[in-house]
Amino acid sequence: MSTAARRAQWRDLVERRLPDAARPDWPVRLDHCFARILLDHACGGPWRDHVRPPAHANLPLDQLETAIVLGEAVLAGQADLALLNRRSLAWRGKIATAPVPDALREGDLTLRRWRPDDGAPFAALNADPAVMAYFPRPRTEAESAVEAGLCDRRFVADGFGPWAVERDGRFVGFVGAFRIMQAMPFPGGARIGDTIELGWRLARDAWGHGLATRAARLTLADLAGRCGIRAVVAYTAQGNDRSRAVMERLGMVPAGTFPHPAVPDGPLRTHCLYRLEPAEVSA
Numbered sequence: 143m144s145t146a147a148r149r150a151q152w153r154d155l156v157e158r159r160l161p162d163a164a165r166p167d168w169p170v171r172l173d174h175c176f177a178r179i180l181l182d183h184a185c186g187g188p189w190r191d192h193v194r195p196p197a198h199a200n201l202p203l204d205q206l207e208t209a210i211v212l213g214e215a216v217l218a219g220q221a222d223l224a225l226l227n228r229r230s231l232a233w234r235g236k237i238a239t240a241p242v243p244d245a246l247r248e249g250d251l252t253l254r255r256w257r258p259d260d261g262a263p264f265a266a267l268n269a270d271p272a273v274m275a276y277f278p279r280p281r282t283e284a285e286s287a288v289e290a291g292l293c294d295r296r297f298v299a300d301g302f303g304p305w306a307v308e309r310d311g312r313f314v315g316f317v318g319a320f321r322i323m324q325a326m327p328f329p330g331g332a333r334i335g336d337t338i339e340l341g342w343r344l345a346r347d348a349w350g351h352g353l354a355t356r357a358a359r360l361t362l363a364d365l366a367g368r369c370g371i372r373a374v375v376a377y378t379a380q381g382n383d384r385s386r387a388v389m390e391r392l393g394m395v396p397a398g399t400f401p402h403p404a405v406p407d408g409p410l411r412t413h414c415l416y417r418l419e420p421a422e423v424s425a
Protein backbone atom coordinates (compact mmCIF):
# COMPACT_ATOMS: atom_id res chain seq x y z
CA MET A 143 0.00 0.00 0.00
CA SER A 144 1.31 3.48 -0.84
CA THR A 145 2.25 5.96 1.88
CA ALA A 146 -0.55 8.28 0.76
CA ALA A 147 -3.10 5.46 1.02
CA ARG A 148 -1.92 4.54 4.55
CA ARG A 149 -2.15 8.18 5.62
CA ALA A 150 -5.68 8.32 4.18
CA GLN A 151 -6.56 5.19 6.17
CA TRP A 152 -5.36 6.93 9.34
CA ARG A 153 -7.64 9.88 8.69
CA ASP A 154 -10.58 7.59 8.02
CA LEU A 155 -9.86 5.71 11.26
CA VAL A 156 -9.80 8.77 13.54
CA GLU A 157 -12.24 10.99 11.67
CA ARG A 158 -14.94 8.43 10.87
CA ARG A 159 -14.53 4.85 12.11
CA LEU A 160 -13.63 5.52 15.77
CA PRO A 161 -16.18 8.34 16.33
CA ASP A 162 -18.87 6.20 14.64
CA ALA A 163 -18.00 3.25 16.91
CA ALA A 164 -17.84 5.31 20.15
CA ARG A 165 -19.60 3.51 22.97
CA PRO A 166 -21.26 5.19 25.97
CA ASP A 167 -18.49 3.90 28.28
CA TRP A 168 -15.67 5.34 26.15
CA PRO A 169 -14.04 8.42 27.69
CA VAL A 170 -13.91 10.29 24.33
CA ARG A 171 -15.97 10.43 21.14
CA LEU A 172 -14.49 13.27 19.06
CA ASP A 173 -12.00 12.76 16.22
CA HIS A 174 -9.31 15.05 17.67
CA CYS A 175 -9.46 13.17 21.01
CA PHE A 176 -8.92 9.81 19.31
CA ALA A 177 -6.06 11.35 17.33
CA ARG A 178 -4.51 12.80 20.51
CA ILE A 179 -4.61 9.48 22.36
CA LEU A 180 -3.26 7.36 19.50
CA LEU A 181 -0.60 9.85 18.39
CA ASP A 182 0.64 10.41 21.96
CA HIS A 183 1.12 6.66 22.27
CA ALA A 184 2.91 6.42 18.93
CA CYS A 185 5.29 9.15 20.17
CA GLY A 186 5.52 8.08 23.83
CA GLY A 187 4.45 11.56 24.99
CA PRO A 188 2.55 14.62 23.73
CA TRP A 189 2.81 14.22 19.95
CA ARG A 190 3.39 17.91 19.24
CA ASP A 191 6.70 17.64 21.15
CA HIS A 192 7.81 15.17 18.48
CA VAL A 193 6.25 16.16 15.19
CA ARG A 194 5.02 19.31 13.49
CA PRO A 195 1.27 19.44 12.79
CA PRO A 196 -0.54 18.19 10.83
CA ALA A 197 0.42 14.76 12.17
CA HIS A 198 -1.43 12.88 9.42
CA ALA A 199 1.02 14.38 6.92
CA ASN A 200 4.21 14.69 8.97
CA LEU A 201 4.32 11.73 11.35
CA PRO A 202 6.98 9.20 10.19
CA LEU A 203 5.32 6.17 8.67
CA ASP A 204 6.49 3.68 11.32
CA GLN A 205 4.91 5.80 14.08
CA LEU A 206 1.74 6.27 12.02
CA GLU A 207 1.64 2.49 11.69
CA THR A 208 1.86 2.17 15.52
CA ALA A 209 -1.00 4.64 15.91
CA ILE A 210 -3.15 2.78 13.35
CA VAL A 211 -2.51 -0.62 14.97
CA LEU A 212 -3.50 0.80 18.36
CA GLY A 213 -6.65 2.38 16.92
CA GLU A 214 -7.63 -0.91 15.29
CA ALA A 215 -7.07 -2.64 18.66
CA VAL A 216 -9.41 -0.13 20.34
CA LEU A 217 -12.05 -0.89 17.69
CA ALA A 218 -11.57 -4.63 18.20
CA GLY A 219 -11.91 -4.33 22.00
CA GLN A 220 -8.25 -5.34 22.42
CA ALA A 221 -7.11 -2.11 24.09
CA ASP A 222 -8.56 -0.20 27.03
CA LEU A 223 -9.33 3.28 25.73
CA ALA A 224 -9.79 4.64 29.28
CA LEU A 225 -6.24 3.53 30.16
CA LEU A 226 -4.86 5.02 26.94
CA ASN A 227 -6.69 8.28 27.61
CA ARG A 228 -5.34 8.48 31.18
CA ARG A 229 -1.76 7.90 29.98
CA SER A 230 -2.12 10.62 27.33
CA LEU A 231 -3.62 13.12 29.81
CA ALA A 232 -0.90 12.30 32.37
CA TRP A 233 1.81 13.08 29.81
CA ARG A 234 0.07 16.39 29.16
CA GLY A 235 -0.21 17.22 32.86
CA LYS A 236 -4.02 17.32 32.58
CA ILE A 237 -4.77 14.84 35.36
CA ALA A 238 -3.33 14.39 38.82
CA THR A 239 -1.18 11.28 39.13
CA ALA A 240 0.09 9.53 42.23
CA PRO A 241 3.57 10.71 43.23
CA VAL A 242 6.49 8.49 42.21
CA PRO A 243 9.44 8.19 44.60
CA ASP A 244 12.60 9.89 43.33
CA ALA A 245 14.58 6.77 44.16
CA LEU A 246 14.62 3.31 45.72
CA ARG A 247 17.78 2.49 47.65
CA GLU A 248 19.49 -0.58 49.05
CA GLY A 249 23.12 -0.35 50.17
CA ASP A 250 25.34 0.68 47.26
CA LEU A 251 22.43 0.38 44.82
CA THR A 252 20.12 3.24 43.80
CA LEU A 253 17.17 3.02 41.42
CA ARG A 254 16.18 6.51 40.40
CA ARG A 255 14.42 8.59 37.74
CA TRP A 256 16.46 9.35 34.63
CA ARG A 257 18.66 12.45 34.34
CA PRO A 258 20.08 14.25 31.29
CA ASP A 259 23.63 13.17 32.22
CA ASP A 260 22.59 9.50 31.85
CA GLY A 261 22.59 10.11 28.07
CA ALA A 262 26.30 9.49 27.45
CA PRO A 263 26.75 6.30 29.53
CA PHE A 264 23.43 4.95 28.23
CA ALA A 265 24.50 5.57 24.61
CA ALA A 266 27.83 3.85 25.36
CA LEU A 267 26.23 0.66 26.71
CA ASN A 268 23.66 0.63 23.89
CA ALA A 269 26.51 0.82 21.37
CA ASP A 270 28.35 -2.14 22.96
CA PRO A 271 27.87 -5.28 20.81
CA ALA A 272 28.25 -7.50 23.90
CA VAL A 273 25.37 -5.76 25.70
CA MET A 274 23.22 -5.78 22.55
CA ALA A 275 24.07 -9.32 21.44
CA TYR A 276 20.44 -10.47 21.79
CA PHE A 277 18.89 -7.41 20.16
CA PRO A 278 18.58 -6.97 16.39
CA ARG A 279 21.42 -4.40 16.46
CA PRO A 280 23.16 -1.90 18.75
CA ARG A 281 21.50 1.52 19.10
CA THR A 282 22.81 4.81 17.72
CA GLU A 283 23.36 7.77 20.04
CA ALA A 284 20.14 9.40 18.76
CA GLU A 285 18.13 6.20 19.32
CA SER A 286 19.52 5.93 22.85
CA ALA A 287 18.47 9.50 23.64
CA VAL A 288 14.94 8.74 22.42
CA GLU A 289 14.85 5.51 24.44
CA ALA A 290 15.97 7.25 27.66
CA GLY A 291 13.18 9.82 27.24
CA LEU A 292 10.61 7.08 26.62
CA CYS A 293 11.82 5.18 29.70
CA ASP A 294 11.35 8.15 32.01
CA ARG A 295 7.98 9.17 30.56
CA ARG A 296 6.66 5.71 31.49
CA PHE A 297 6.79 6.82 35.15
CA VAL A 298 4.53 9.74 34.26
CA ALA A 299 2.08 7.54 32.33
CA ASP A 300 1.96 4.53 34.65
CA GLY A 301 3.54 5.48 37.98
CA PHE A 302 6.25 2.86 37.34
CA GLY A 303 8.85 2.20 34.69
CA PRO A 304 12.46 1.23 34.04
CA TRP A 305 14.59 2.87 36.73
CA ALA A 306 18.02 4.29 35.99
CA VAL A 307 20.38 2.12 38.08
CA GLU A 308 23.34 3.59 39.93
CA ARG A 309 25.98 1.64 41.75
CA ASP A 310 28.18 3.72 44.06
CA GLY A 311 26.87 6.86 42.35
CA ARG A 312 27.64 5.71 38.78
CA PHE A 313 24.92 5.09 36.16
CA VAL A 314 25.18 1.46 35.00
CA GLY A 315 21.93 0.90 33.06
CA PHE A 316 18.27 0.24 33.78
CA VAL A 317 16.11 -2.29 35.59
CA GLY A 318 12.37 -1.97 36.04
CA ALA A 319 8.86 -2.60 34.86
CA PHE A 320 7.18 -1.81 31.55
CA ARG A 321 3.49 -1.82 30.71
CA ILE A 322 3.47 -3.73 27.40
CA MET A 323 1.80 -1.47 24.84
CA GLN A 324 1.56 -3.91 21.95
CA ALA A 325 -0.34 -7.17 21.49
CA MET A 326 1.88 -10.12 22.35
CA PRO A 327 1.37 -13.68 21.06
CA PHE A 328 1.31 -15.44 24.41
CA PRO A 329 -1.62 -16.34 26.67
CA GLY A 330 -2.99 -13.17 28.27
CA GLY A 331 -0.87 -10.93 26.00
CA ALA A 332 -3.47 -10.04 23.37
CA ARG A 333 -5.05 -7.13 25.24
CA ILE A 334 -2.78 -4.10 24.97
CA GLY A 335 -1.72 -2.57 28.28
CA ASP A 336 -2.84 -5.43 30.53
CA THR A 337 0.54 -7.14 31.02
CA ILE A 338 3.54 -5.81 32.94
CA GLU A 339 7.03 -6.89 31.95
CA LEU A 340 10.26 -6.78 33.93
CA GLY A 341 13.32 -5.71 31.95
CA TRP A 342 17.01 -4.98 32.48
CA ARG A 343 20.07 -3.83 30.57
CA LEU A 344 23.38 -3.13 32.29
CA ALA A 345 26.80 -2.01 31.08
CA ARG A 346 29.16 -4.94 30.53
CA ASP A 347 31.37 -4.06 33.53
CA ALA A 348 28.32 -4.12 35.83
CA TRP A 349 27.53 -7.78 35.08
CA GLY A 350 28.48 -10.52 37.48
CA HIS A 351 27.80 -8.62 40.72
CA GLY A 352 24.19 -9.55 41.31
CA LEU A 353 22.99 -6.01 40.52
CA ALA A 354 20.23 -6.92 38.05
CA THR A 355 18.67 -9.41 40.44
CA ARG A 356 18.89 -7.06 43.43
CA ALA A 357 17.43 -4.18 41.40
CA ALA A 358 14.64 -6.42 40.07
CA ARG A 359 13.74 -7.44 43.64
CA LEU A 360 13.57 -3.78 44.66
CA THR A 361 11.37 -3.14 41.62
CA LEU A 362 9.05 -6.04 42.49
CA ALA A 363 8.67 -4.88 46.09
CA ASP A 364 7.87 -1.34 44.92
CA LEU A 365 5.42 -2.59 42.28
CA ALA A 366 3.60 -4.74 44.81
CA GLY A 367 3.63 -2.22 47.66
CA ARG A 368 2.93 1.00 45.82
CA CYS A 369 1.10 -0.09 42.66
CA GLY A 370 -0.56 -3.33 43.79
CA ILE A 371 1.00 -5.21 40.85
CA ARG A 372 2.17 -8.73 41.66
CA ALA A 373 1.84 -10.68 38.41
CA VAL A 374 4.58 -9.89 35.88
CA VAL A 375 6.22 -11.54 32.90
CA ALA A 376 9.74 -11.37 31.52
CA TYR A 377 11.09 -12.62 28.22
CA THR A 378 14.26 -12.73 26.23
CA ALA A 379 15.74 -14.20 23.07
CA GLN A 380 16.22 -17.91 23.52
CA GLY A 381 20.02 -17.94 23.84
CA ASN A 382 20.23 -15.10 26.38
CA ASP A 383 21.18 -17.33 29.30
CA ARG A 384 22.29 -14.44 31.55
CA SER A 385 18.90 -12.79 31.31
CA ARG A 386 17.09 -16.09 31.80
CA ALA A 387 19.24 -16.72 34.89
CA VAL A 388 18.00 -13.43 36.38
CA MET A 389 14.40 -14.55 35.77
CA GLU A 390 15.11 -17.86 37.45
CA ARG A 391 16.84 -16.21 40.45
CA LEU A 392 13.69 -14.15 40.90
CA GLY A 393 11.63 -17.33 41.10
CA MET A 394 9.95 -16.78 37.73
CA VAL A 395 8.53 -19.87 36.05
CA PRO A 396 9.21 -20.79 32.38
CA ALA A 397 6.03 -20.52 30.31
CA GLY A 398 7.07 -21.58 26.81
CA THR A 399 8.29 -19.64 23.80
CA PHE A 400 6.74 -17.20 21.36
CA PRO A 401 7.80 -15.28 18.22
CA HIS A 402 8.49 -11.67 19.29
CA PRO A 403 6.40 -9.50 16.95
CA ALA A 404 8.93 -6.63 16.97
CA VAL A 405 11.94 -8.81 16.10
CA PRO A 406 12.62 -9.63 12.44
CA ASP A 407 12.63 -13.26 11.29
CA GLY A 408 15.89 -14.91 12.31
CA PRO A 409 17.61 -16.58 15.25
CA LEU A 410 16.64 -13.84 17.76
CA ARG A 411 12.90 -13.96 17.08
CA THR A 412 12.00 -16.88 19.31
CA HIS A 413 11.67 -15.62 22.89
CA CYS A 414 11.39 -17.56 26.15
CA LEU A 415 8.58 -16.38 28.39
CA TYR A 416 8.73 -16.45 32.19
CA ARG A 417 5.94 -15.60 34.59
CA LEU A 418 5.83 -14.52 38.19
CA GLU A 419 2.44 -15.01 39.78
CA PRO A 420 1.64 -13.64 43.26
CA ALA A 421 2.28 -16.90 45.12
CA GLU A 422 5.72 -17.26 43.50
CA VAL A 423 7.35 -13.99 44.68
CA SER A 424 10.72 -15.09 46.10
CA ALA A 425 12.06 -13.68 49.34
Ligand SMILES: CC(C)(COP(=O)(O)OP(=O)(O)OC[C@H]1O[C@@H](n2cnc3c(N)ncnc32)[C@H](O)[C@@H]1OP(=O)(O)O)[C@@H](O)C(=O)NCCC(=O)NCCS
Nearest residue numbers: 273342343344349350351352353354355377378384385388
Ligand atom coordinates in the same frame (compact mmCIF):
# COMPACT_ATOMS: atom_id res chain seq x y z
C1 LIG B 1 20.91 -9.71 31.66
C2 LIG B 1 21.89 -8.99 32.59
C3 LIG B 1 21.21 -7.77 33.19
C4 LIG B 1 22.30 -9.99 33.68
O1 LIG B 1 23.29 -9.42 34.51
P1 LIG B 1 24.04 -10.32 35.62
O2 LIG B 1 25.00 -9.47 36.30
O3 LIG B 1 24.51 -11.58 34.96
O4 LIG B 1 22.84 -10.75 36.54
P2 LIG B 1 22.69 -10.72 38.13
O5 LIG B 1 22.52 -9.37 38.61
O6 LIG B 1 21.64 -11.69 38.47
O7 LIG B 1 24.09 -11.22 38.63
C5 LIG B 1 24.40 -12.60 38.69
C6 LIG B 1 25.87 -12.75 38.59
O8 LIG B 1 26.49 -11.99 39.63
C7 LIG B 1 27.23 -12.88 40.51
N1 LIG B 1 27.18 -12.31 41.84
C8 LIG B 1 28.19 -11.70 42.46
N2 LIG B 1 27.79 -11.22 43.63
C9 LIG B 1 26.51 -11.56 43.79
C10 LIG B 1 25.56 -11.33 44.80
N3 LIG B 1 25.87 -10.68 45.91
N4 LIG B 1 24.30 -11.79 44.61
C11 LIG B 1 23.96 -12.45 43.48
N5 LIG B 1 24.84 -12.68 42.48
C12 LIG B 1 26.09 -12.23 42.63
C13 LIG B 1 26.58 -14.23 40.30
O9 LIG B 1 27.46 -15.27 40.62
C14 LIG B 1 26.30 -14.17 38.80
O10 LIG B 1 27.49 -14.26 38.07
P3 LIG B 1 27.75 -15.45 37.01
O11 LIG B 1 26.60 -15.45 36.07
O12 LIG B 1 29.02 -15.05 36.36
O13 LIG B 1 27.78 -16.67 37.85
C15 LIG B 1 23.14 -8.54 31.81
O14 LIG B 1 23.78 -9.67 31.28
C16 LIG B 1 22.83 -7.59 30.68
O15 LIG B 1 22.63 -6.40 30.89
N6 LIG B 1 22.79 -8.11 29.42
C17 LIG B 1 22.60 -7.29 28.25
C18 LIG B 1 21.20 -6.77 28.10
C19 LIG B 1 20.19 -7.87 28.00
O16 LIG B 1 20.41 -8.88 27.33
N7 LIG B 1 19.07 -7.65 28.66
C20 LIG B 1 17.97 -8.57 28.67
C21 LIG B 1 17.19 -8.44 27.45
S1 LIG B 1 15.64 -9.23 27.63
